[in-house]
Amino acid sequence: MNQLPALVGVFAYLSLLTMGGGMAAFPELRVLVVDVHHWLTFPQLIHLYSVGQMAPGPNMMMVASIGEWVAGVPGAVAVLLAFFLPTALLTLGVGRLWIRLETWPWRTSIQRGLAPVSIGLILAGSISLAEGALTGWLTVVIAAAVFAVLLLSRVNPALLVLCGALVSLIAFSPR
């Protein structure tokens, strides 16, 4: 069955929800990819998302993996276009308008009002991810350690994710 139209529809919709960051769309990503379309299981989605944190660049490039998974390389290309084109066009258009609206009083209201909401959406996405990723005390300790180190120092986050992988490799490996 040709999944490309469904992929394009889902990721074009998700792209419009990424207020403040990709994580904001995660709860809807989970519902659509896992429950509605059955493209991946929830653990598989979490794994791809987490591996995506080690890749460079914008932190939602894992959408390309989902596209490839469902429909090969054409699927990856379709998903990338669907996920980045709508918001790119919106940003291009509104960006030009926004500069001209410098004296419009509601401009500041919108910026001030949406700032905490976008933080809330990223936090909601993190909680949704944590529901699947924190399965026992060790995973909670790894998450807490990474959180603390990142706030207290300037370590490359990808290295910390790699450390988490090694710790759990040692802990969870079958003997």
Next chain:
Amino acid sequence: MTRRVSDSAAPPRVATLNEIFFAFLLIGATSFGGGAVAYLRSSLVAKHGWLDDREFVELLSISQTLPGLNATNMAVLVGDRLRGTRGSIAAICGMCLPGALIMIAAGIVYRRHGDRPAGTAMLHGVAAAAVGLILATTVQLGRRSIRHVVDLVFVALTVVAVNLLHLSVPVALLGVGALAILWYRPQ
């Protein structure tokens, strides 16, 4: 972040499409863990001198207000400012290309080998570490944009709407967003 208004009326440096593409390709290949903003600033402001700090903060606040990832929105806005629509295309393609290729390859490897015991064991840790990383990024963003107690109320309302009431993200965004914008309405 420092706000410096440059008092010199120096003309903006002219950038070619190639320069824009390769500058963003380098950022796209070297920025890790959602920290693209710091890499963007050091490349665009410090290294290339394409923007001053004030312009950078201005474009960043637009990026954060609109849907879309901060990194790609910044690419679109900076590309447009430097070279118009074609500059935007060059910038966003450069930004996304390295990560997209890596993730397509990583997805293929995961599908073939992800269910091996050692792979599953490592992925537990990767996922847990990712939670810590996302929460740290959220706190760092929050430090910049949460200024009043009422902002925390809007954050909490959004989380409750999505995680407890299981409202869809657009409903939560429109509902709490409208409330927050009205709260900050022009006096």
